[in-house]
Amino acid sequence: MFERDSEDHSTKNALLYQDILRYGSEHPFSDGFRFTELANWLMDNNLEFYNYYTDSLGKVSKSNRVAQRRQRIQACIDNLVTLRLLYVEDHVEALRNKEKTNLYDFTIAGYLLAWLVRNARYEDSNKSNSREKTESSAVHNILDIVNSCASNIRFHGTAFITKLFQKCNESGRLSEVFTCFVQTFLATGSTLEVYDGLGLMRIFLGLEHLVVWLRLAGYRTFCDTVLELNEETKKILFFQLKLEIEQHYELDHSLARGGPDLVRESQGLQCSDLVAPSEEWEVRRISNINDYLKVTVPGSCYKCNSERVLQVDIENYIKIATTSRSLRSKIGKCVSCGGTVSALMYVHLMN
Secondary structure (H helix, E strand, O other), X not given: OOOEOOOOOEOHHHHHHHHHHHHHXXXXXXXXXXXXXXXXXXXXXXXXXXXXXXXXXXXXXXXXXXXXXXXXXHHXXXXXXXXXXXXXXXXXXXXXXXXXXXXXXXXXXXXXXXXXXXXXXXXXXXXXXXXXXXXXXXXXXXXXXXXXXXXXXXOHHHHHHHHHHHHHHHOOOHHHHHHHXXXXXXXXXXXXXXXXXXXXXXXXXXXXXXXXXXXXXXXXXXXXXXXXXXXXXXXXXXHHHHHHHHHXXXXXXXXXXXXXXXXXXXXXXXXXXXXXXXXXXXXHHHHXXXXXXXXXXXXXXXXXXXXXXXXXXXXXXXXXXHHOOOOEEEEEEOOOOOOEEEEEOHHHHOO
């Protein structure tokens, strides 16, 4: 859906998927839509289809254009249903005859992604007035979806996310944050795996991958948001972040066992660059599992060439991870030689 070609342009199929989503943002359906309604719209609004039927092919009727593209469009629709972004709402009569046809509609996640795509597309627009209007509309609709869902969820991570989005919106950065989310974490090759619409909703409601928003919003906005949380929410928020970060080091532990040829191309990291958590890390992690203010971090000291495990204050960890420009960051001193202990930070590894 967000595949790029060798010149870093969206592929034709990616643009087709995105245009189907755009159809959702431009048509607030209450009664769903038929295949033909969507296909007719795509003939006029998808650049590939529109440009193809020009010159001598411009005489091809719209119904024949739709017939020629039916299989490809239907395949995209079927995939979007599998991804829980569309669903079959009903079976109704076709527009031209009384045969039964599917009536589709967008899921909540489908509408959310539709507005995310719409916002991201206009972020790079040169028409400033049109861009600002579209961004405002897109951000407003995304917030409406998130806040509407959040009102039915009693979860501390959700309370944090809604406040974080509010802070970003007040500073005028929320459109940029949403665009970066699409370009960074929904792009092909991202280390963040979003399998379907349900997974997307869980991220936007703060049920998982909270660290994503720390990277995008930044340390200052994170701190401003935390200040407005009550003590119980703050405690559970830090505990959720602690578990996410430590579970990530478990993931890299398993990756490091995969062999020396394993390469993370997006960061240029090889297995030899990753510090596999040791038995000491596992023991100290369990011993400190209930301390929500400390993260157990596997690091290394280059002075004495040894692995070291440190307990890092979680707020300090977040500050280092969101402000440092280096992949490896200093997290403390070696207890044996006094040298500097550094570690790969979770936020750095996410793209």
